[in-house]
Amino acid sequence: xxQLCIFxxxxxxxxxxxxxxxxxxxREAARRGCGVIYGAGKYGIMGAVSRGVRAEGGAxxxxxxxxxxxxxxxxxxxxxxxxxxxxxxRKAVMEDKADAFVICPxxxxxxxxxxxxxxxxxLGRHQKPIIILNTNxxxxxxxxxxxxxxxxxxxxxDVHRLFSVAESIDEVFDQLENYSAFQYNKYKK
Numbered sequence: 001x002x003q004l005c006i007f008x009x010x011x012x013x014x015x016x017x018x019x020x021x022x023x024x025x026x027r028e029a030a031r032r033g034c035g036v037i038y039g040a041g042k043y044g045i046m047g048a049v050s051r052g053v054r055a056e057g058g059a060x061x062x063x064x065x066x067x068x069x070x071x072x073x074x075x076x077x078x079x080x081x082x083x084x085x086x087x088x089x090r091k092a093v094m095e096d097k098a099d100a101f102v103i104c105p106x107x108x109x110x111x112x113x114x115x116x117x118x119x120x121x122x123l124g125r126h127q128k129p130i131i132i133l134n135t136n137x138x139x140x141x142x143x144x145x146x147x148x149x150x151x152x153x154x155x156x157x158d159v160h161r162l163f164s165v166a167e168s169i170d171e172v173f174d175q176l177e178n179y180s181a182f183q184y185n186k187y188k189k
Contacts, residue, residue, distance in 0.1 A: 003061075004029050004176075005037040005094050007113040008045030008104030018105050019048045021135045021169065025102070026052025028169050035059035037097050039090070040068070042075035045104045050075050063093050091116060100129040100176055105138040121162045127181040130163040131172050139165070158184055 006029075008022060026049035029036050036053045039046050040062025053060050060079030065087050068074055074081070084090045095117060103114045117130055132139050143165065149155045161182040166172040 003035045003037055003097055003099045004102055005098030005100070006046075006049050006102045006104060007039070007106060007110050008049065009106035009110060010039070010041045010044040010046050011107065012043045014044060014105070015136075018045060018135055018138075021133070022048035022104055023052040023055075025049060025104070025133065025169050025172070026054075026058070027056050028173065029053060030056035030058025032173060035061065037061045037063060037094050039094075040064040040074045040081060045106065047075055049104070050077070053079075061097065063090050063097075065090050095120070095126070098128060100179075101131070102172055103130065103132045103139075105133075105135055111142075118159070118162055122159060122184060122186050124185070129176055129179040131175050132163060132165045133169070133172055134165050134167055156186070158182075 006025065009018070022045040026036060030053045036049060036058060038049055038060070041047055042050075050060055050062070054077055061082065062074065062079065063082045063084065064074055066083040066085060069083070082093055084093055091113060101117050103110065114130070114132070117128075120126055121128070121130065134140065146155070146159070150157050150159070162184060164175050166175055
């Protein structure tokens with residue numbers, strides 16, 4: 001994969017183990033020659049990923065709505081910075097430039113990013129890998145909720161074939177290297 005889009009928290013209040021894993025993810029992406037596209041933030045998982053990429057001399061593309069400049073939440077060393085007028089356009093740029101998506105632990109914004117890229121994949125708008133990095137079992141409750149949705153017929157079991165779950169950074173890159181797209185048509189039985 002040439003360009004990994006990494007989504008994750010911007011919170012500085014999270015447990016340090018999440019920060020350590022995110023920084024190592026950034027390092028490993030750079031060591032493997034993957035560029036990283038991210039939200040350009042200096043805090044939380046976003047900031048940790050960028051520090052890891054920079055420590056290994058990797059390529060970064062930060063994408064931010066222009067109003068974040070005024071909020072002083074952007075890292076100063078983001079590589080290339082692309083500014084957009086809105087959050088919606090920010091996601092579109094990140095999605096278009098990415099070859100794959102890695103979903104790190106995060107809050108509302110990260111959930112929304114995950115559900116958007118999986119919805120677009122479900123609707124056939126892309127065939128890019130989507131990998132949830134389930135650090136410390138963070139996403140297990142969400143995955144259980146998705147199973148409940150399947151059990152009650154709100155979504156098909158096939159949706160689970162549109163993404164994968166990794167428990168470690170090595171698993172993330174193994175899954176990227178062995179990725180095979182699943183053709184899915186939500187409306188065809």
